[in-house]
Amino acid sequence: SSDDLTNAKHYTSSHYADPNEELFGAGKGKNIIKIHLESFQSFLLDYELNGEEVTPFLNSLAHGGEDMTYFDNFFHQTGQGKTADAELTLDNSIFGLPTGSAFVTKGQNTYQSLPAILNQEEGYTSAVLHGDYKSFWNRDQIYKQFGIDHFFDASSYNMDDESLVNLGLKDKPFFEESISMLESLDEPFYSHLITLTNHYPFILNEEDASLERGTTGDKTVDGYFQTARYLDEAVEEFFTELKESGLYDDSIIMIYGDHQGISENHNRAMAEVLDTEITPYQNAQNQRVPLMIRVPGEEGGVDHTYGGEIDVMPTLLHLQGIDAQKYLMFGTDLFSDEHDETVAFRDGSYITPEYTNVQGSIYDTVSGEELEANKETDRLKEKVDEQLQLSDEVLYQDLLRFHDVNGFEPVNPKDYFYGEEGS
Numbered sequence: 001s002s003d004d005l006t007n008a009k010h011y012t013s014s015h016y017a018d019p020n021e022e023l024f025g026a027g028k029g030k031n032i033i034k035i036h037l038e039s040f041q042s043f044l045l046d047y048e049l050n051g052e053e054v055t056p057f058l059n060s061l062a063h064g065g066e067d068m069t070y071f072d073n074f075f076h077q078t079g080q081g082k083t084a085d086a087e088l089t090l091d092n093s094i095f096g097l098p099t100g101s102a103f104v105t106k107g108q109n110t111y112q113s114l115p116a117i118l119n120q121e122e123g124y125t126s127a128v129l130h131g132d133y134k135s136f137w138n139r140d141q142i143y144k145q146f147g148i149d150h151f152f153d154a155s156s157y158n159m160d161d162e163s164l165v166n167l168g169l170k171d172k173p174f175f176e177e178s179i180s181m182l183e184s185l186d187e188p189f190y191s192h193l194i195t196l197t198n199h200y201p202f203i204l205n206e207e208d209a210s211l212e213r214g215t216t217g218d219k220t221v222d223g224y225f226q227t228a229r230y231l232d233e234a235v236e237e238f239f240t241e242l243k244e245s246g247l248y249d250d251s252i253i254m255i256y257g258d259h260q261g262i263s264e265n266h267n268r269a270m271a272e273v274l275d276t277e278i279t280p281y282q283n284a285q286n287q288r289v290p291l292m293i294r295v296p297g298e299e300g301g302v303d304h305t306y307g308g309e310i311d312v313m314p315t316l317l318h319l320q321g322i323d324a325q326k327y328l329m330f331g332t333d334l335f336s337d338e339h340d341e342t343v344a345f346r347d348g349s350y351i352t353p354e355y356t357n358v359q360g361s362i363y364d365t366v367s368g369e370e371l372e373a374n375k376e377t378d379r380l381k382e383k384v385d386e387q388l389q390l391s392d393e394v395l396y397q398d399l400l401r402f403h404d405v406n407g408f409e410p411v412n413p414k415d416y417f418y419g420e421e422g423s
C-alpha cells in the first residue's frame with residue numbers, strides 16, 4: 001500500500017548522505033562507460049600464480065593507473081539472481097530478492113532506474129551490450145522498465161562457433177565489436193558492457209590462454225585464473241580501442257565485479273590459493289569485488305571506504321550533479337562524508353570496518369577474532385534487517401508505482417524495442 005511506500009521513503013530520505021561538494025557534478029554530461037567483470041573477486045588483484053601476476057592490467061588500474069579510484073573494501077550484495085541481482089542493484093539501489101531473481105519475477109514492476117533518470121535529467125542515451133541472447137535473465141522485458149534505449153545482444157554480434165566459450169561470446173571479440181556500437185550512440189551516453197568469458201565452468205581454448213592453469217587440482221579454481229587473465233587482456237585491449245576512437249578522454253569509466261566466481265564448494269582449493277583456512281569469517285571477506293571509477297580531470301588512487309553495489313547509483317547521480325534525495329535509494333554516495341559503511345548481505349549478514357556478522361556470529365573485521373554481540377552490533381543488525389525488508393516490500397508490492405518524483409515521468413515500456421517488430 002502507499003503507507004508501505006511512506007515507510008520506505010522515510011527510511012531512505014533520513015538515511016540519505018549529502019554529496020561531497022568537490023565531486024558533486026564533476027562528471028556532468030560526460031559519457032559513462034560501465035564495464036562488468038563477470039564473476040571477478042578482488043582476491044585476484046595483485047595475486048601471483050607461480051610468480052606471475054594474474055591480472056596485470058587491472059592491477060595497474062587498482063593502483064591508480066589511468067587515474068582510476070579503486071575501492072578495495074567494496075562488496076557484492078547479490079543473491080540467487082547473480083548477474084541479474086548485480087544489475088538490478090547497481091541501476092536501482094534496491095536489493096535483489098531473498099529467493100529467485102527479481103529480473104524474472106518482477107520484470108513488469110515500475111522502476112525509477114538510473115538510465116531513465118540520466119535521460120530525463122541530463123539527456124543521456126542508454127545502452128547495454130552483451131554477447132548472450134536478450135531473453136536471458138528476462139533482460140528484454142525488465143530493461144524496458146528501466147528505460148534502456150538500446151540493447152545490443154548476441155544478435156548484434158558475430159556468434160560463430162570459434163568466437164564462443166562458456167556462456168557466450170568471448171570477451172575480446174565482444175569488446176572489439178562493441179566500439180562501433182558505442183560510436184553509433186547519441187552523446188552523452190550511459191553504456192553498460194557485460195562480459196562473459198570469466199564465467200563458470202571457466203574453460204578457455206589453448207590459443208586464448210596466456211597463463212598456466214592453477215595447480216590446486218580443483219578444475220574450477222584452476223581455470224578461473226586463466227579466464228581472469230583473458231578478461232584482463234580483453235579490458236586492456238578495450239582501453240586501447242577507446243583511446244583510438246576518441247571516446248576515452250571525456251568519459252567516466254566504471255569497472256565492477258558482479259559476484260563471487262568461486263563458491264564455498266571450493267574451500268579446500270581456495271585455502272591453498274589464499275594460504276589461509278576458509279572460515280565463515282574469511283568467506284565473508286572473500287565477497288569483495290572490485291569497484292573502480294575514473295572521472296576525467298580527477299586524480300585516482302585507492303579508497304578504503306566500505307561499500308557495496310547498493311551505493312553505486314547515488315554515487316553516479318551525485319557525479320552528475322543530480323539531486324538524489326528525491327529518489328528512493330537504499331545506498332549512499334561512496335564519496336560522501338556521511339556515507340553509511342554498513343554493507344548488508346542478502347542473507348542478513350553484514351560487514352562494517354569494525355564488525356563482520358556472518359549469520360549471527362560476530363567477528364572483528366580487522367583481526368577475524370570472534371566477539372560477543374554488543375549494543376552496536378545489535379543496532380547494526382536491526383538496521384540491516386530493516387533495509388532488506390523495506391527493499392523487499394518495494395519489489396513485492398511494486399511500490400514505485402505510487403512514488404511521484406517531481407520532474408520525473410514514469411517510464412512507459414511500450415516506448416522501447418529491442419529488435420522486435422516495429423523497431
Ligand code: GP9
Pocket residue numbers: 081082083084132136167194196199
Ligand atoms: C548471462 C550472464 C551470466 O547472460 O550475464 O549470468 P550469471 O550466470 O552470472 O548470473
Ligand code: MN
Pocket residue numbers: 038039082083084258259
Ligand atoms: Mn554473473
